[in-house]
Amino acid sequence: MKEFELSNGIRIPAVGYGSYLSTEKEGKSVIKAALDAGYRYIDTAWMYKNEAEIGEAISEYGIPRDELFLCSKVWPTMLSTDGVRESFESSCRDLKTDYLDMFLIHWPKYQKDDERWLDKVLEAWAVMEDLYEQKKISVIGVSNFLPHHLRPMLENVRIKPMVDQLELHVGYMQEYTLAYLKTEGILPQAWSPLGRAKVINDDRITLLAEKYGKSNAQILLRFLNQRGIQVIPKASSIERMKENKDIFGFSLTDDEISYLSCVAECGWSGEHPDLGME
Secondary structure (H helix, E strand, C coil), X not given: CCEEECCCCCEEECECEECCCCHHHHCCHHXXXXXXXXXXXXXXXXXXXXXXXXXXXXXHHCCCHHHCEEEEEECHHHCCHHHHHHHHHHHHHHHCCCCEEEEEECCCCCECCCCCHHHHXXXXXXXXXXXXXXXXXXXXXEECCCHHHHHHHHCCCCCCCCEEEEECECCECCHHHHHHXXXXXXXXXXXXXXXXXXHHCCHHHHHHHHHHCCCHHHHHHHHHHHCCCEECCCCCCHXXXXXXXXXXXXXXXXXXXXXXXXXXXXXXXXXXXXXXXX
């Protein structure tokens, strides 16, 4: 599937470019390389501190704004009426745009013992609903929200999140959350879709890559795509960028999908929304 359709009818590319840490060494040139490689979906966040470089790269590249899909996120310390507006306006200013295609709440809480996390999320979400209705944002959603964060939220909102961006990869598939998102019509997105070295270099992945004449990364990304999950892999070289986009033209079998879905936990980042971000 080369595109996914969200609950509000917006269609997004199945493969986007994850920009976290991408500009640290090569600056805005890496974003231009991603555009050269054909990426039109760029994922960033206020916390990444690279939105100005992305904005400069896009401006210098000269690509029409309506050909791009730009996603940013508001950090959990800014979950208030003023904080969300400040984050949104900062992202738009740095990205040199007057609207965002998608805006997400980055994590449900900053401190793990924050008893007011839901109140803060709801206050922030009300602002995001307003921006959505004003057509300043095309898609609103969340990131790193699990069912026990989403359920109380959904009981109190006018507009349901359209996306939930999660750590998802072979060895960390969060199946209960995926099933819940499906029942609610919320699209799952995968950050860190390649896992870590232990996942991408796994002999089981290598065997499948040899069978299909693909790279290990392409197998891991195609697996998620066939599971109905949008992916935002990171890469610094244009060769890897192109490889990560080229995941169509072959399909894993149902048994291979089952096998990869059942790999024992491995490659987890260690980050969890209930542990907080301190």
